[in-house]
Amino acid sequence: MESPSNSNTQPVVVSGIQPSGSLHIGNYFGAIRQHIELHTKHETYYFIVNYHALTSLQNAEALARYSRDVALDYLALGFDPEKASLFLQSDVPEVTELAWIFDTLTPVSQLEKAVAYKDKLSQGMSPNAGLFNYPVLQAADILIYGGTLVPVGADQKQNIEICRDLAQRFNDRFSPDDPVLTVPDPYIMKDVAIVPGIDGQKMSKSYNNTIGIFDEGKVLKKKVMNILTDSTPLEEPKNPDRCNVFALIRLFGDPETVDQIAAAYRAGGYGYGHAKTELLELIGAYFEDARERRKALEARPEFVMDVLREGGRRGREKAREIMERVRSATGLITTYE
Numbered sequence: 001m002e003s004p005s006n007s008n009t010q011p012v013v014v015s016g017i018q019p020s021g022s023l024h025i026g027n028y029f030g031a032i033r034q035h036i037e038l039h040t041k042h043e044t045y046y047f048i049v050n051y052h053a054l055t056s057l058q059n060a061e062a063l064a065r066y067s068r069d070v071a072l073d074y075l076a077l078g079f080d081p082e083k084a085s086l087f088l089q090s091d092v093p094e095v096t097e098l099a100w101i102f103d104t105l106t107p108v109s110q111l112e113k114a115v116a117y118k119d120k121l122s123q124g125m126s127p128n129a130g131l132f133n134y135p136v137l138q139a140a141d142i143l144i145y146g147g148t149l150v151p152v153g154a155d156q157k158q159n160i161e162i163c164r165d166l167a168q169r170f171n172d173r174f175s176p177d178d179p180v181l182t183v184p185d186p187y188i189m190k191d192v193a194i195v196p197g198i199d200g201q202k203m204s205k206s207y208n209n210t211i212g213i214f215d216e217g218k219v220l221k222k223k224v225m226n227i228l229t230d231s232t233p234l235e236e237p238k239n240p241d242r243c244n245v246f247a248l249i250r251l252f253g254d255p256e257t258v259d260q261i262a263a264a265y266r267a268g269g270y271g272y273g274h275a276k277t278e279l280l281e282l283i284g285a286y287f288e289d290a291r292e293r294r295k296a297l298e299a300r301p302e303f304v305m306d307v308l309r310e311g312g313r314r315g316r317e318k319a320r321e322i323m324e325r326v327r328s329a330t331g332l333i334t335t336y337e
C-alpha cells in the first residue's frame with residue numbers, strides 16, 4: 001500500500017536547529033528567516049537539536065548555553081510561541097528510541113555515502129558513531145512528529161532522501177496495510193544564496209568566519225572591517241558582483257540602496273572602506289528591533305524556559321502517539337501504562 005504523503009494531509013512543518021555555536025547571518029538568511037515566515041502558517045515543530053550537537057560539542061556548559069541562546073534568538077527574531085512549538089530535542093527522548101529502530105533498518109553502506117560524513121573523512125577526521133548516524137536521528141526527528149514539510153537548504157537534500165527511504169522501508173516491513181509513517185517532502189528553500197563569511201568562503205561556524213546575528217559594537221565593527229577584499233585602489237572602478245562586502249550589502253539593503261552602492265562601485269572613487277561602513281550601518285539597522293527584543297528577553301529567563309517546556313509538552317504528546325503505533329507495529333511490547 002502507498003504510504004501516506006503530504007498530498008492528502010494538512011502540512012506539518014518540522015525543522016531542527018543545531019545549538020553548536022552562536023547563530024550567524026548565514027543561518028539567518030539560509031534558514032531562520034524562512035522558519036519565522038512559515039511557523040504561523042501551518043502546524044509547526046522546531047526543535048533545538050542538542051543530541052545532534054553532542055556529536056561535535058562535548059562541553060556541558062557550552063551546550064546548555066547555546067541551547068538557551070537558540071531559543072532566545074528565535075523569540076527575538078519573531079518566533080511566536082502561541083502559534084507553534086519550539087523545544088529541546090532532548091525533551092522528547094523518544095526520538096532516540098525511534099532512531100535506534102531506524103538504525104536496524106539502515107544499511108551501513110547508505111550512511112557511508114552521506115556527503116557530510118564523507119567530507120569529514122576526507123578532512124582526515126575520524127568521525128564518531130553519532131556523526132555517522134546523524135541522518136538516522138534526523139529522520140527520527142522528522143517522522144516522530146509526522147512532519148510532511150521540511151524546510152531545508154539544498155545541502156540537506158540527501159538527508160531528506162535517507163529519511164524518505166526509512167519511512168518507506170519501515171512501512172513496507174512493519175505496517176504494509178496501515179502505514180504508520182508519513183513520507184515527507186523536502187521543502188527546498190527558495191532564494192537561498194550561500195552567504196559568504198568574512199574570508200569569502202561559505203560562512204560557517206566550522207570556518208571561524210562568521211558574523212553573529214546579535215554581534216554589535218566593537219565586535220561587529222572588527223568583523224566587518226576584516227572582510228576580505230581585493231586590493232583595487234580607491235579611485236578605480238570595482239565590480240560589485242565579485243566583492244564579499246557587496247554580497248552582504250545585497251542581503252541587508254533595500255533595492256534602491258543596493259543599486260546606489262553598486263553604481264558607486266562601478267563609478268570608482270568609492271573604496272572598500274566606504275562599503276564596509278555602509279554595511280555596518282545596514283546590519284545595525286536590520287537587526288535593531290530584534291536586538292532590543294533579545295535584551296528584554298534576557299531579563300526573563302523563566303519565560304524562555306516556559307516556552308521550551310510548553311513546546312516540549314506538545315512535541316512529546318505528538319511523538320508518543322506515533323511511538324505507540326511504532327512499538328505495536330514492531331512488536332516491542334510495553335508493560336507499563
Ligand code: ADP
Pocket residue numbers: 018026027028029030031152153154155192193194195196197202203204205206
Ligand atoms: P554551520 O555551517 O555554521 O555549522 P549549520 O550547518 O548548522 O551551519 O546550518 C544551519 C542552517 O543554516 C542550514 O539550513 C544551512 O543551510 C544554513 N546555512 C548555514 N550557513 C549558511 C550560509 N553560509 N549561507 C546560507 N545558508 C547557510
